[in-house]
Amino acid sequence: MSQLRFDYTTSDWVVFAPLRKLRPHHAAVVEATHPDATASSTESCPFCPGNERLTPAEIDAVRTDPHNETSWQVRVVPNKFPVLTIEESNGRSQDGRMFQHMGGCGAHEVVIESPDHGIFFGQLPAEHIELILKVIHRRYQDLKRDRRFQAIIIFKNHGVGAGTSLRHPHWQIIATPIVPRLSRLKFVEATEYFDRTGNCLYRDLLHEELAAKERLVAANEEFVAIIPYAAHLPFETWILPRRQQPTIDLLQAEQFRPLSEILKNVLLKLYVGLDNPDFNLTIDMAPRGDEEKEYFQWHIRIVPRLTTPAGFELGSGMSINTVLPEEAAAFLREGDTGAP
């Protein structure tokens, strides 16, 4: 039974997903004791073909042969240890005047990238990446139909240092019953910028980055990859659409291939240039209900885990970046990934 609690000091909601079977002081070993975490072979891995029975009931899949269960290319299943669940209520209750919680209503899904237990996302063919992104997009659209879900967080963790507990490559999707405070704050910034200038903040930033050139990492007819001028962390890379699209709702069929190609390209550059770094990847977009407002631009954010945030970051909320974006971008631009 999970729940969310409201933090009056920041107006954030915090997700509480207690591990009932562990004593409190064992919190440190959450990842390590995850029952599936040690599955390094295809035999015991719940995400490998032939082990479909080890996951909860399948939600979606792409198969080469609809009559052959193990013939899937991409597969979506509920997370076996969800932080939020569809069965919980989104009702709110007071535990005291300053103590408000709500039920752990939401969804937590896993998108298994391919049957291959060990292949890196960037090494998959662009056609296969396109399949994955289309499945993720379909899951997003389906989850949006549940009006209790106020936000849908799409992300990928790569490497133990980035919080991965299962080795078989996968993405995750978490639907939350509230709009995260950070999402609201970013949208307010973009809205105020629009009110002041009449322009979309992200499109103006992209326009300036395209003119400056020095922080460009890659580009094609539909997308641009940059390390932004004020990137919070070393090699933090953004992929933005050239079209005006506040969320991925407007993503068109013909954009999936160029998106797959640039994502593959950027991830391979990071893989080769930084020797397969741990990283997190997220898709940022406008909040639910604001999809039609041209103030925001959805984008992919890839953040390698190269440094350790410490007390300064915790206390100030500020980031320390040890690599100038211009230098990081030049390094990635010039790197040869062997890809076309």
Place this chain on the structure above:
Amino acid sequence: MSQLRFDYTTSDWVVFAPLRKLRPHHAAVVEATHPDATASSTESCPFCPGNERLTPAEIDAVRTDPHNETSWQVRVVPNKFPVLTIEESNGRSQDGRMFQHMGGCGAHEVVIESPDHGIFFGQLPAEHIELILKVIHRRYQDLKRDRRFQAIIIFKNHGVGAGTSLRHPHWQIIATPIVPRLSRLKFVEATEYFDRTGNCLYRDLLHEELAAKERLVAANEEFVAIIPYAAHLPFETWILPRRQQPTIDLLQAEQFRPLSEILKNVLLKLYVGLDNPDFNLTIDMAPRGDEEKEYFQWHIRIVPRLTTPAGFELGSGMSINTVLPEEAAAFLREGDTGAP
């Protein structure tokens, strides 16, 4: 040469402290290649008595014998690898319409806790902890005299997983030329709460926690330690003064001993109960210029590093806490630290 860059998407300033001598892809090994990081013996440690020449010129110290350089009990020196420096300008420049930076103006000091290379903070006598806290308070007051410094971030990192690069126990103080966005946002929440209720948000929270009792960790005549109802991370512990004090400016001489005692007590409880976890400790307070407004309450925040924030946290800004505060507090309350 460091600088700060403004992020238009969040209104955060990001600190850029590039490591000139390292190639960009070596960012990952910042901590490990820190010249002093390997000093595990007292012989080569720049913070051990007898090695005073290995640090930049001393800023402050408490000595038993003023004529004996090595007789110090607490010592403050500039950080040898500062992220911000007193020599840099706080002037702002445009690198383009959407690209604004300012000089890396600030200060970065290290407070060496004691001559002992290996002793844990919580194991120091309360009288010695009082010396440390008084030195930190004095440094805070001195740094505040420089009107270019808009915020003074006081913190301690314990353990490699919490970002420590030098083993000899120490605190750090960083003065920044801007008020961090997070600090402003928290103060706005507290101000709006005051406008609505006429009360200090933090005092009301503390009042409710004292009444509920179940999240109390420790208390004495001046301070209370709690794991807040909506703690963002497992075992996140706050120490708040019972008096109304927006910042540590108002901290009185007679409060230092009870503060030392409760801090020692809490850190020992964490040390024993969680087997010497890595942790970060920060002191949160009202922004500069708002010290007189009774909307805020300064507090110490101790956050053990028990879990790994990943893509969900990056994408949503929300936290996942795997241990209920009530259970964590009961566990710490009942733990026997062997301390009086």
